[in-house]
Amino acid sequence: MKSNIFIPVFSIMTLFFNAQVGIKTSTPNSTLAVAGSLGADYKQITAATYSITATDHYLTYDGTGNTTFTLPVIGTGTTSYSGRIYKIKNISTSSITLQASSGNTLRIDNNPVSSFVIPTGAYAEVVNNSNTSGGTWDLSFTVLPKPSNVEIYGIQLLIPPHANGSSPVADWSNHTVSTYDTGTGTDAWWVISKSSVTYAHTSTYSNASRMTLVYEYQGTPFNVSNMYPILTAGNNSSFPDVFTASFVSLANNGTSGRTRLTVSVSRIDFIGSNVNNSNWTGTFLLNLLLARKLY
Incomplete structure (x- = not known):
């Protein structure tokens, strides 16, 4: 005898939104627990200007001159980008000017700025804080190069x-x-x-x-x-x-x-x-x- 089992849609939605999810683990201890390696987008840039996209994550610059990286415009809803992280490494002999766009700002301390220079050999990490007025992007981590000269x-x-x-x-x-x-x-x-x-x-x-x-x-x-x-x-x-x-x-x-x-x-x-x-x-x-x- 063949039996059909039906699970109400609202039960599936409740499981999806409230349960902890584990990948390669049956006992997740966080909202998302990954028992293995984690990959994200990697891109090497050589252009004189570059607009960072919604799908970028780790960017390396290896161009021949100074460049400007522009962060995405922050909006609302699906374009609020709250918590999004970008990692940027400068392996060139020139500098990267990392700038916010359309009135957004970078928050280094309590004085938001429009741009930040990443020198040769340095690394910077920024995270969006959904604050559209007091410093949209937090400069959360920087590593300056050792004195190479x-x-x-x-x-x-x-x-x-x-x-x-x-x-x-x-x-x-x-x-x-x-x-x-x-x-x-x-x-x-x-x-x-x-x-x-x-x-x-x-x-x-x-x-x-x-x-x-x-x-x-x-x-x-x-x-x-x-x-x-x-x-x-x-x-x-x-x-x-x-x-x-x-x-x-x-x-x-x-x-x-x-x-x-x-x-x-x-x-x-x-x-x-x-x-x-x-x-x-x-x-x-x-x-x-x-x-x-x-x-």
């Missing part, structure tokens, strides 16, 4: 003891002493030479104890064009000594054209001999940061 290198070098201290270490040249070299392999820095000058303290003047040091990098020579050294001196011992480090030169004039850094280090906490000798006897630190501007 600067190269940075840092290392910690050693400041040897003074040649005129109470426990002296004689000056040297031509890398005849390797005790105070730092690093390993091609990232090693050798102390090629050190030249010490003792303090001078008279009734008319005072000169601090100081030392000139030449360090040589053992790796591929740096491109020293537009490179700026930043130096600080550190104390890694129980001694109270305080130092200042001054840049003298940076050039590829070392062994086989290697990079050489020349610095002057001076002890500045006191001058002369007062129980202790201001010609230091410990080994201290020289913090080196090399920053090169690319363009």
Whole structure:
């Protein structure tokens, strides 16, 4: 015997509008639960201007010049777009001007604006908030690029003891002493030479104890064009000594054209001999940061 089962239309509608829906899960815990990957529209743009459509989601710009992306006009009903999200990534060498249209605005803070610039390498995400007067689109998330026009290198070098201290270490040249070299392999820095000058303290003047040091990098020579050294001196011992480090030169004039850094280090906490000798006897630190501007 054949039986027909009828379900009232209003029951189907109630199930559709009120139930939680699961995809690949029998126990959805949200209005829509997806136990798997989620795909949305992706588009790469190269045009000088582009009007974002209702079907766009993730947009990447890879054009050759500055461009303008215009968000859709916000209306009511099916064109209210409340909650709609657009993701925009700029992989070009130019900028994207993201603008609202027809009196709509972008809300970055409490001051709505008509446009927002997405620079090279940056990412922006906007969501529609259905507010047609106080900032129709919220700029909900932005990621700015790392500084791409600067190269940075840092290392910690050693400041040897003074040649005129109470426990002296004689000056040297031509890398005849390797005790105070730092690093390993091609990232090693050798102390090629050190030249010490003792303090001078008279009734008319005072000169601090100081030392000139030449360090040589053992790796591929740096491109020293537009490179700026930043130096600080550190104390890694129980001694109270305080130092200042001054840049003298940076050039590829070392062994086989290697990079050489020349610095002057001076002890500045006191001058002369007062129980202790201001010609230091410990080994201290020289913090080196090399920053090169690319363009």
